Amino acid sequence: MGNEIVKYDNDMNSVAFGKFKEKELDLFFSICFKVRDMGTKKVVLSFSELKELSNYSNRNLNRFIKDLSNTYDKMLGLNIKIMHSELSFTKFNLFSEYTVNAEEKTITIQVHEKFEYILNKMLKEGNYTKFELIEFVSLKSSYSKNMFKLLKQWETKKERKFDIYEFRNILDIPPKYRMSEIDKKILTPIIQELGQLFYNLKLEKIKTGRNVTGLKFSWSNTKLNSKLKNSEIIDIVEVSDKLNKVIEKIKKNRFIAPLLTIDNIEILIEMFEEKDLIKGLNWSYKEIKQEIKSLNYLIKSIKTGMEQKEKKLVVKTVPEVVQEQETKEEVLKENNLDLEKDQELKIAEIEKIKITKDEYEELYKKYLEKQKTNHTPFMRKTFDISNKDKYEIVLHIHLL
Structure with a gap:
């Protein structure tokens, strides 16, 4: 294989290829390479050429024909959708013809006229994905292959973020997979394999609490780090x-x-x-x-x-006449202020319950049990403050 470059419009990256097996993906993108820039002309490929392009090693003819058939069946299931407006769209398949001839050992492909722009006439300059076919077919995991082409779309920016639901959908991850299974069966193989092709590849798992809500892939320029190929997975907790x-x-x-x-x-x-x-x-x-x-x-x-209840200081506006009257009343009360305080102190002393130190400590133990906690200086201080006006600790209690 030489320097074969697969190139297609980015619209194809919105399609989930999760149902495709590894070899079926290799066959599909090898075909895409051969029909590129051929318009809607029929293209005839020999089995041997397609096998070489897709790095297909199995020599069993029936197996190869079955893989070609399965590849097309799954292509039919893709149902590419082009949105014209919020409610209007067109669905069609990439190829209008896909003929396998076992006797001549050839496959004939023709691109659908409505899908010509995907592989031939790019609608927008720069709105395409390209990658080396040899790198794609060298990958073992189908998840790695799918992520490879998605990251290649962002080769210039060298960063791609996914909402976790978008990630599950585009890779067609089984709904039953928990995050631990996604880590083991999908993310780890992706990082291990793509770390050999994307320099300093990093995966940041963005979390809200303990739930992963997003993924961010980033990598660096190979020209700046030609000798360094490190990959890692990082947990990031997102907060407001x-x-x-x-x-x-x-x-x-x-x-x-x-x-x-x-x-x-x-x-x-x-x-x-x-x-x-x-x-x-x-x-x-x-x-x-x-x-x-x-x-x-x-x-x-x-x-x-x-x-804790919030406390607010509210300034109450009082009319001048009322305020003057209240001031006079305060002056009248001022002379009796000390006497009132003395009386309050006496009442407080009378109302306090006299208990021994041992009894007080027993009350503290029951308080801790009720709070379901252990002793700390903080808890003791809280208990003492709340009971300072209720109990009076004495050496002995005299019974009458």
């Missing part, structure tokens, strides 16, 4: 600009910062609505002033912050 600003602020708290890893941020995004997470993180930023070792502690703190 508002949440990202809060996270960056929270990282300034040296006690929280070590827990804000990519994995933990994924967990937090999945657990909480964004507005609740922002409120809880801001609370934790102010309240956590000691070393914490587990994400669970931060999660509990975020939940506490979420439950």
